[in-house]
Amino acid sequence: MNRLRIFNKAGDPPAPQNKHWYSLKASGEAEARSIEVYVYGEIGTWGITANQFVRDLAAMDDGVSPIVVAFNSIGGDLFDGLAIHNALSRLGERCTGRVDALAASAASVAVCGAHKVVIASNAMLMIHNPWTYAAGDAEDLRKVATALDQAMEAIIAAYKAKAPNIDEVELRRMVNAETWLTASEAVALGLADSVGEGVSVKACLGQGGALQRYQHAPQALLAQLEEPPEPTPIEPEPEKPPVVDSAKLALLITQSCNTAGISNLIEALINTTKLADEATVNAAISNAKAVRDLCVAARLPEFTQEFVAAGLTAEAVRGRLFDKLVSGGGFEIDNSLPISDDPAPKTQAKQPDTNAIYAARRAAQTGVKA
Known part of the structure; x- marks a missing residue:
């Protein structure tokens, strides 16, 4: 199937702005x-x-x-x-x-x-x-x-x-x-x-x-x-560094990842954040969710763990995914509205227990119960 995506002449996508635009x-x-x-x-x-x-x-x-x-x-x-x-x-x-x-x-x-x-x-x-x-x-x-x-x-x-x-x-x-x-x-x-x-x-x-x-x-x-960018104001350093509770931060990562369905990223987040402080951990969790969403949207979810373990931001991941999609033959556009009432998953029938069946047959033939 041929796929076609028509752009402006800007070439590769630009780096997104830091602010929410x-x-x-x-x-x-x-x-x-x-x-x-x-x-x-x-x-x-x-x-x-x-x-x-x-x-x-x-x-x-x-x-x-x-x-x-x-x-x-x-x-x-x-x-x-x-x-x-x-x-x-x-x-x-x-x-x-x-x-x-x-x-x-x-x-x-x-x-x-x-x-x-x-x-x-x-x-x-x-x-x-x-x-x-x-x-x-x-x-x-x-x-x-x-x-x-x-x-x-x-x-x-x-x-x-x-x-x-x-x-x-x-x-x-x-x-x-x-x-x-x-x-x-x-x-x-x-x-x-x-x-x-x-x-x-x-x-x-x-x-x-x-x-x-x-x-x-x-x-x-x-x-x-x-034009040179405006200088970023330097904030004074705190007089005393806060006491870090590593166990509490590790628990925060574990619970947040389990809730978001990204439990496979727990170890990567612990390693990349080094459990520095709560702000760093929360930012990393939010970034991991964004990376997961980008990979899923690009139909390349298998790269999520690799990108998070490498400490890549969502902006950097966009560039990586763009390169992978271009080298893979283009984009497939999906601008359809989401389905609000997805059908319930089908219940799978219980698989037969062959060992139990054979045991019952032997018992019937010999008159001896297993």
């Missing part, structure tokens, strides 16, 4: 409630999937409150971007898409699903051709090229749904050329409705390594990558 919140009283969604990162497997986006939004949406979806994203998986586009479109006039700094590639497709799009005065919208990687014989590659052509039509349809009066010939030329649109240019084309107040563009550069891989990324954005 995807969040939803509701504010106000019932009669004046509003919902805000922040998509500040990659779209797809290595960031926020359409599956998670739709489930989280459905859990919070009451069907009447206005919804603002703010984007600050380099893009990602095209199909997830299209699914988010359609999810926003279904919300109708309640939905406003907001470009806070950058909506590139799949993110530009997603935000155009909103009924109204507001772009900050110093933000940008980037549109370009679909991109993927492939391997196989000539016929396989011809099929991939056909799929990319079809994906291109989906992109054009998404933009024209937002800007029906846009000149299609010019739109195709801009997409093919990888075009970076300023706020005023996006409004002039109809891909945005109005220009909002400017915000700090630097907030989007947590994924600057990917930004550098685009062919025509604006120098104003790239220049900010060279």
